[in-house]
Amino acid sequence: MGVHPHSASAEARVRGAIDRLRATGHRRTIGRRLVLQTLAEADGHLAAADVHGRLVDAHPTLNLSTVHRTLVTLADSGLIHVLAQPGQARYGLADQPHHHAVCAGCGRTSEVPAADLADLLPRLEEATGLVLAPGLTLTGYCPDCSTNRG
Numbered sequence: 433m434g435v436h437p438h439s440a441s442a443e444a445r446v447r448g449a450i451d452r453l454r455a456t457g458h459r460r461t462i463g464r465r466l467v468l469q470t471l472a473e474a475d476g477h478l479a480a481a482d483v484h485g486r487l488v489d490a491h492p493t494l495n496l497s498t499v500h501r502t503l504v505t506l507a508d509s510g511l512i513h514v515l516a517q518p519g520q521a522r523y524g525l526a527d528q529p530h531h532h533a534v535c536a537g538c539g540r541t542s543e544v545p546a547a548d549l550a551d552l553l554p555r556l557e558e559a560t561g562l563v564l565a566p567g568l569t570l571t572g573y574c575p576d577c578s579t580n581r582g
Contacts, residue, residue: 442472445527449511456509467502476541477515477522513567531568537577
């Protein structure tokens with residue numbers, strides 16, 4: 433699904449997210465931990481159905497509506513972010529500042545560390561007159577789709 437530039441282990445990322453969840457006054461539940469763990473281990477962003485699909489075999493009582501509610505709670509708490517794309521939203525951990533590069537052909541998504549674009553953003557703001565929001569999404573074509581567009 434994409435490249436994950438984060439160097440921290442999945443477990444360390446989950447522990448950090450759990451600490452931030454508790455700091456915002458939310459309870460640490462097994463469902464929240466499972467969803468955070470799934471997102472931390474994912475290679476990219478996942479739709480709610482993908483998160484559920486990765487968990488249901490080991491946790492058959494966990495239903496899709498619970499996963500949806502958990503994702504909303506985690507997004508509202510700022511622990512995960514929503515990457516809105518045609519068809520369905522996808523979710524990823526928001527533990528390190530980054531932007532997204534999305535293939536307009538196949539939807540493959542890569543994370544771009546914010547530091548990689550830090551020098552460019554002020555110039556873009558000056559050129560456009562916009563104050564750019566965090567979480568910029570760049571759109572283009574991956575090598576496979578670019579070749580097929582020939």
